[in-house]
Amino acid sequence: MLKKLKWLLHPISILIGAQICWGLLMFVWIRWYILRSQEINTFIEKFPVAATNSGQWVILSQGCILMGFILIALYMIFVSQRRLSRITKMQDAILSNVTHELKTPLASIRLYAETMLLRNVTEDERKKFLTRTLKETERLQKLIDTVLISARLESDKSALIHSKVNLSELLNTCFNRVKDRFSELRTFEFQNLSADMENAFFIWGNPYHLTMLFDNLLDNAVKYTEKGGMIQAGVLLKKDFIQVFIKDNGVGIEKNHLKKIFKKFYRIERNLKVKIQGSGLGLFVCLSIVKEHHGKIFAVSDGLNKGCTFYVELQRLSSHS
Incomplete structure (x- = not known):
């Protein structure tokens, strides 16, 4: 019996019930006002306010406006609670994944x-x-x-300690480390730089955190690219900043997920042949590191099975630094 009535405690059921109650209350209140309108008008005439045909609706209008604010507030509370509930469920799922990854x-x-x-x-x-x-x-x-x-x-x-970092050299080190681990399963291609250009790729940053940033992006590229796929990376020199790109031809990302993937604990549910485990923290950490370096990170993809490219843009040091 209790299981059959469980739907009554669902947030949507509660919201609908609350809206019905507010509607009934408004109906009863307006009906009461119409029945007592003569008494209310007599009360209003006692105040030094010029009488108008619409004066009798002043109180009713104010009440309707206040009731509208109450309904909006109720809806906002409902949306907030639903979001909190989704986050809690997501965190429970991620905790399960993290536990699994620790156990393995x-x-x-x-x-x-x-x-x-x-x-x-x-x-x-x-x-x-x-x-x-x-x-x-x-x-x-x-x-x-x-x-x-x-x-x-x-x-x-x-608490971050920053120093002068050669971004091209650091990315190349991370790239070669991943390449050594997966070279038999994936194809790797790094955009080489001319020797006279290497000095132009210095930034002010934390080497340890930047290494984690590139390791996470490269691991993601490998993780979501099937055997035989290609992973590409390189550094591009722009006017005032340095742009790093890490590209794959893997499963890709739908456009409506491109901004959401950097949220904490956010994971895209895909119908893949092999379920990919993850903590849901990797890209969030990437975003946090880039923000700490006052840079930008974003992803570009044409959709499912069309690969994905991650771009990181960081302020470069001037030649006089």
């Missing part, structure tokens, strides 16, 4: 450690297990860093 590398590390303890492994096998264990710990460390930096950038942005 931990399970692998434990498996390799137990194997080396319980079996007499050869030297080659031992090196192989230790290499995989190291990769899993790096993966675990990266996830932890993402969560910590997400919180730090929101609470204390003044």
